[in-house]
Amino acid sequence: MSVRNRFFVAFILSLPMLIEMVLNPLIGWEFPGHTWTMFALTTGVMIVAAGPFIRTAWAAFKNHNANMDTLIAIGTTTAYIYSIYAMLHHQPVFFEVAAFVITFILLGQVFEEAMKGRASSAIEKLLGLQAKDAEVLRGGKLVRVPLAQIVVGDIIRVKPGQKIAVDGVITEGSSTIDEAMVTGESMPVTKKAGDAVIGSTINKSGTFIFEATKIGNDTLLAQIVDMVKRAQVSRAPIQKTVDKISNIFVPAVLIIAILTFVIWFVLLGADVVTAMLYAVAVIIIACPCALGLATPTALMVGTGRGAKMGILIKNGEALEAANDIQTVVFDKTGTVTVGKPVVTDIIGNEKTVLALAASLEYSSEHPLAGAILEKADRLGIKVKDVKNFKAIEGKGVTATVASKVAFIGNVKLLGKTKLDTKLAHEMERLQSEAKTVVIVGADGKALGLIAIQDTPKDTSAVAIAVLKKRGLRTVMITGDNKRVAQAIADIVGIDEVIADVLPSDKADRVKSLQRHGKVAFVGDGINDAPALAAADLGIAMGSGTDIAIESGGIILVKNDLRDVATALMLSQKTFSRIKLNLFWAFIYNALGIPIAAGVFVWAGLALSPELAGLAMAFSSMSVVASSLQLSRAKINATHYS
């Protein structure tokens, strides 16, 4: 029988006793066959509603275990059996105690189940987002194929308003896509051929065709769901202390109850009934469930909430670590900056300089070449054929373009030739702005300059400002030279720069920063794995489609630095909720047990077993309710900037 039905049975059978309890002092009404009727009603409650508690308690006892059911079973059967004894000896009975306690506890469990269902529903909602089928190219025709039959390499068409079935790369067409359900990004994202798309996101405007690259359990959504599931059942380190307490909790309460009885009956000379009611109240009020529920429910709601915002908290450990972070260290390239150098300035005749530069760089593999070619492409400048292409290590490139010997490179390439004063002056200015400057020229003469820079992301400055406002020290670590790094740091407002660091030394730098307090490292999760692992908390920025799950304690699905502050805030809120829950669970038991034992009777403070049952039912419920508050808490760090 379900908890709900057991509650209704207990409630209906208890109702006459409740009515009598209210009416008796007022008009002296008693229902027919008073004691025997109460016996019959309570027996019904004990068999139907309390039976499962007693069975579990017995089974657990045989295994040398004890839990909440043990307490409920012992408390209520004590009151019940004593009342039968009293009934046969024509003394006052306490059947209603057993019946009411069972009713209240079941009421609490009904609410608790409903709330726990709500706490864990977040993750099921994510899986419900998947598309059911897709239009797949099979044998030259587009056919509707169920999700499960899609394989890697399938060509899939997506029309406006449709869900994208699996992860893939657009091969044809372009569109705007709503990725909110996976990344938490509220603005639709524009995608064109060559861009990656995420399964379960919604195509808004255009029709496009994409090739499936990841299916089933490999898709981003499946990985997110798996990770959140793991996070939700992980244990925060704080739980270890709690476990130690809950392991001895129930036997300890039983011993306290026996002591309560002995002290009242033997030392204070109370009658058996009074002593017994105090002992029963102790057993009933003690609530190990509140302790057990405090951490998991908060963890469940907090991590579920994060997943909806594109913030994946890997486990309780990461959550706890996020709580006392003092320094946030950022990797520069790709984290604070876009990670892709762009042409920022062209000195000289824009078209001539760029055309020459693009032609020279067309066959080059230098990282700066991409920036130049992209700029040329954007301005519609055509690349000319080159001959005698020669890359000179550490200097630049030369080649014959339109029968002239053209070159692109740094000052070293020029050799003895000097730049004219104007260009030399411009070069100095651009370099002081932390830009990389290349010289473009032909026939031994410099024609112009191209300045290239990896620019900060639009959101970086806001993100840093929010972190600083929260009292965190911000540090940027990079392999770039000091001047370039400092310029970026100045733009976004980072406190401290550690430049010229080899990738392999990043972890050591993080370790030395740890001497001044807990450090969080924010990196892209691919190149920064050692530093992410060395930090107290590793925050890996996802590139949107690939999450490096192993690399960080917190993973940001969106490539948005503002989420660092949001993630820290969410973790702190969740962790303080865990602490609050535990605090109340402890205080509840620490105060409730002495009150129920009659320690404060001299001050007029006492609890009947029925009230103890009510208190116990609401204590575990209130812990779950408190955790659910997390889903409504304001968690938008940038909101406050």
Added chain:
Amino acid sequence: MEKLLVLVGAVLLIGFIVWWFFGNRKTIETEATMSTDKQQVEVTVNGGYTPNTVVLQQGVPASIVFDRKDPSGCFSYVVFPDFGINEELPVGEQHSIDIDTSKPGEYQYACGMNMFHGKVVIK
């Protein structure tokens, strides 16, 4: 006289509780039954997990079949924090859970409220 009896009774009862719940007990380990390419072990859920410790061989696909006889809400979920498993166990049904045996070690599992514990040893 009556009070003396109660006192003696209480002391005996407390002694029994301490001995019964906190006394050292041998845990019974049960090894999984191997078939050609997989291993399986059954755990009865009734006031605890019996057998309390199950031993699995490393690298062989394994499943634990939980037979939940206990209706208590405590046992409605079984949680393996190390494997990210949080599954509902229906009362009176055999519910099989696959265990990843790639890494040897001792893994604790517990009921949803973390009151009852069991252990999986992979070696």
